[in-house]
Amino acid sequence: MDLYCTRPGCPRPVNAFADLDHPATLKTVPQKYCTTCGMELILVGRYLPLKLLGQGGFGAAFLARDRYTPAMRQCVVKQFLPSGNLSPAQLEVAQQLFEREAEVLEQLGNTHPLIPDLFAFFELTPPSTQSGKQDKFFYLVQEYIDGETMEEELVQKGTLSPDDVTLMLKEVLEILTFVHDHGSIHRDIKPSNIMRHRNGRFYLLDFGAVKQATKGAAVAKSTGIYSLGFAPPEQMSGGEVYPSSDLYALAVTGLMLLTGKQPNELFDSYSNTWKWRSYASGVKRSLADALDRMLLPTPSQRFQSAAEVLTALAQSSSPGRVRSPVTPKQAPPPVPSSPTALPQPLPQQQPVSLPIASTPASSQSLKPARQRAAIAPFSTLELLGAAAFTGFEGGLLAIALMSLLGTSIVSGGFWIVLLAGLVFLQSRRTIERVDLLITAGITLAIVLFVSPLHRLAVYFASLFGGNVLLTVVAIAVATSLGAIAVTALFRIIFNLLSNFL
Known part of the structure; x- marks a missing residue:
């Protein structure tokens, strides 16, 4: 491990x-x-x-x-x-x-x-x-939370459908109703802080910028922490924030998902208005009107609660699936005490402006999916699995290239380039897990059933006096085992050197 x-x-x-x-x-x-x-x-x-x-x-x-x-x-x-x-x-x-x-x-x-x-x-x-x-x-x-943030989905899909955005808004508004009713304001709603679980439910993440408030009232002046483009004017100016401040940021998130554009591309600073409708198609008028009201510059002109927005959205088209009711969690069993006692709640102090314009990193998604995966270290099991796949593909590609180009420097060069490409795609996690099995299966089928490649497979089988399929698989498995052995050896050497250097 x-x-x-x-x-x-x-x-x-x-x-x-x-x-x-x-x-x-x-x-x-x-x-x-x-x-x-x-x-x-x-x-x-x-x-x-x-x-x-x-x-x-x-x-x-x-x-x-x-x-x-x-x-x-x-x-x-x-x-x-x-x-x-x-x-x-x-x-x-x-x-x-x-x-x-x-x-x-x-x-x-x-x-x-x-x-x-x-x-x-x-x-x-x-x-x-x-x-x-x-x-x-x-x-x-x-x-x-096992899923992807709205930021990651946007990178993959470009835009989300109006029904999908409506579904997200409704669930997040229900969460915000709970948050606001318990005297808190999130203050950092944005795509990277909303995650869709694999089961389809939406989660609200990153409460590092939360402010305590009396229900229905404003809170103390902002600490100056906000996400540019999503924070409403009152928050950016360091003034008081309200439940409607969260609604503004949620609406900006909705616009970004509907249009695929950044907030600064949709906001017209000359007229101090959001101009987004021409970039989104298929949006019901009730949804568009609700978003526009949530985006009004003056807090008192917006919806005053998440429940009011839910009522307005009830007129929009149904997302087409029934959501299971949300039930309260049972409190988890207590964690055994650690060597350090938990800190007591801090007394309320006058906030100090911080010279930054972003909140603490989101708990689970601080970069788009592909970028995050690219820097994630490989476990030993993943490394050996990748070596096995590369070796298996190397054996099949050798048979294919020898069939088409013969045993020449050109075929050897192509073989090295193709293997390097496979290694690169795995290092970026472009192909992984099930992708590896599918790729290996397709390559094996091509070698066995494409006529020019099949002839060399038959030739190898005649040399070893065996079945064509078993011979080809045996060659590929042998190169796979060789790749695993070499990778394991280099891993051991690397770990030994790491202990001494």
């Missing part, structure tokens, strides 16, 4: 431990340490970081597993990691925001099924890489 070091700036954060592939060792080993910087890898002896999901203004997010649950439950570990140029007052405010996110997740996430649960919140003080000093890191652990 590979564990990912959470110390910021660790030059080689991926650590391979063969003994952790055994369940008994994985459950009982007291601790593992980064072979490069010495950082504790098993957080509070429980959470196993597997890979970096992304990094933002205030922190980093890691995919992890909880080794003290029967099924090794997946979770997201968020680490408080402010930029280094903040003043002490700004750093204090940033830390308050991170702690506030944990408090809000505990209050709201453990009650509403479409807000991630909070599993743990703790502090670690490992020895610093500088002799005689200690570092201090804050972590929160929350529910892992």
Whole structure:
């Protein structure tokens, strides 16, 4: 198993431990340490970081597993990691925001099924890489949502249909009704903070910028944290924010999904209006009118609650599927106490403006899907599986090229180029998992049934006195095993050198 070091700036954060592939060792080993910087890898002896999901203004997010649950439950570990140029007052405010996110997740996430649960919140003080000093890191652990954000869907599809956008709006509005009724304002609605689970439900993520408010009233002045293009005028100016401020940001998100364009492409600063209808087709008038009202520059002119928007959207076309009712969550069992006590709720202080225009990194999606996957480290099993596929394809491609071009330098060059292309596509995760099996099956069928290639397969079979299919598969399997052996050898050498360098 590979564990990912959470110390910021660790030059080689991926650590391979063969003994952790055994369940008994994985459950009982007291601790593992980064072979490069010495950082504790098993957080509070429980959470196993597997890979970096992304990094933002205030922190980093890691995919992890909880080794003290029967099924090794997946979770997201968020680490408080402010930029280094903040003043002490700004750093204090940033830390308050991170702690506030944990408090809000505990209050709201453990009650509403479409807000991630909070599993743990703790502090670690490992020895610093500088002799005689200690570092201090804050972590929160929350529910892992298996799906894609609206930002990732937009990258893949270009735009979403009006029915799909309406469905998203309705579910997020129901969540916001719950959030606002419990005295909070999210303040950072945008495509990367709305995730569609594989089961079709929409989740609202990233409560790091949330503000507490009295129901129906405004809150204290903004801290200056917002997402450009999505925040309403009152938030960008540092003024008071309202429930209708969330509705404005949600409407901008809807426009972006309907048109595939960035907010600055749709907002006409000369007339101070949003001009988007010409870029979207098939939008019902009730939906368009609701979005336009949510986008009015003055908070009092907008809908005053998410429930009012839901009433307006009830006139729009039905998305065409029945949604199961949302039921409250049962509170999860308490997490065993960690060495560090949980912090007490912070007293309300005067906010300080921070010189940034974005919120902490979203818990699960900080980059588009393809970009995020490209930087994700490969586990040992994934690496060997990729080697097996490349070797299998290499054997089949060798047969095919020898049939068409003979045993020449040209055929050898084509073989190397094709294999390099396969390796590149796998490194970018363009093809993975089921894609590998499908590709191998198609290549095998081509070699067996395309006439010029089939002749060489028959020739090989005659040499070995066997069946054509079995002979071709045997050659491909042999090259596959060779590739696995070479990859495993280089992996072992790399791990040995990593321990000494």
